[in-house]
Amino acid sequence: xxxxxxxxxxxxxxxxxxxxxxxxxxxxxxxxxxxxxxxxxxxxxxxxxxxxxxxxxxxxxxxxxxxxxxxxxxxxxxxxxxxxxxxxxxxxxxxxxxxxxxx
Amino acid sequence: xxxxxxxxxxxxxxxxxxxxxxxxxxxxxxxxxxxxxxxxxxxxxxxxxxxxxxxxxxxxxxxxxxxxxxxxxxxxxxxxxxxxxxxxxxxxxxxxxxxxxxxxxxxxxxxxxxxxxxxxxxxxxxxxxxxxxxxxxxxxxxxxxxxxxxxxxxxxxxxx
Numbered sequence: 001x002x003x004x005x006x007x008x009x010x011x012x013x014x015x016x017x018x019x020x021x022x023x024x025x026x027x028x029x030x031x032x033x034x035x036x037x038x039x040x041x042x043x044x045x046x047x048x049x050x051x052x053x054x055x056x057x058x059x060x061x062x063x064x065x066x067x068x069x070x071x072x073x074x075x076x077x078x079x080x081x082x083x084x085x086x087x088x089x090x091x092x093x094x095x096x097x098x099x100x101x102x103x
Numbered sequence: 104x105x106x107x108x109x110x111x112x113x114x115x116x117x118x119x120x121x122x123x124x125x126x127x128x129x130x131x132x133x134x135x136x137x138x139x140x141x142x143x144x145x146x147x148x149x150x151x152x153x154x155x156x157x158x159x160x161x162x163x164x165x166x167x168x169x170x171x172x173x174x175x176x177x178x179x180x181x182x183x184x185x186x187x188x189x190x191x192x193x194x195x196x197x198x199x200x201x202x203x204x205x206x207x208x209x210x211x212x213x214x215x216x217x218x219x220x221x222x223x224x225x226x227x228x229x230x231x232x233x234x235x236x237x238x239x240x241x242x243x244x245x246x247x248x249x250x251x252x253x254x255x256x257x258x259x260x261x262x263x
Contacts, residue, residue, distance in 0.1 A: 028263060046141045059217040062151040064209045064232045066187045072228035089141055
């Protein structure tokens, strides 16, 4: 089981700014371990951020996104106390969904 | 001898059962909604296999993007650690549908692609890996047309 994403969502003047840190190795399949064996590619392929069930950002990653992918984005609307969730799935089919309350 | 062969067959069969059992469980989780559903939107996965910028542009929509001064691409002039290069793309183009980030000399040059729904600003900050000094390209799809902006980033230590 992967560690939870760290999410912070705050609304100001009608715009909600979301900061997300997904915790993932994002191995590109070209790195080697101590024994010289290739570490297989393991990375988040897709994510989505939902506000009240509505997608406010979706995206796809390749292997060139840094370890522990970090994102900042903004959407119009959003009310303090409402839920914002971020879900991702990786190339092994593992997934995780985390949510926070907008402040 | 016979015993040995049978054991092998059994081992093989157990493996098959284990694999299919695993898939069944994943399928069940999906049905139960424990695995978030991802509507296969966005760009084709093949776009991530592109080896050249023109291949990537073709896979992302088949059009030659035009340079736009309405796209602001912020990236460091010099990245000391290629494993973590902060990138911000922002544009005042109207009708933005998608923002993609590419690093010209990376083995996987399409880094990420973001779909921007109505109501979300055409603004994204992220961190990317860069193998070596190269240009970073922000490709923006707005009202069905493609625009781009690029910036050279000098990489001191590659981080791919």
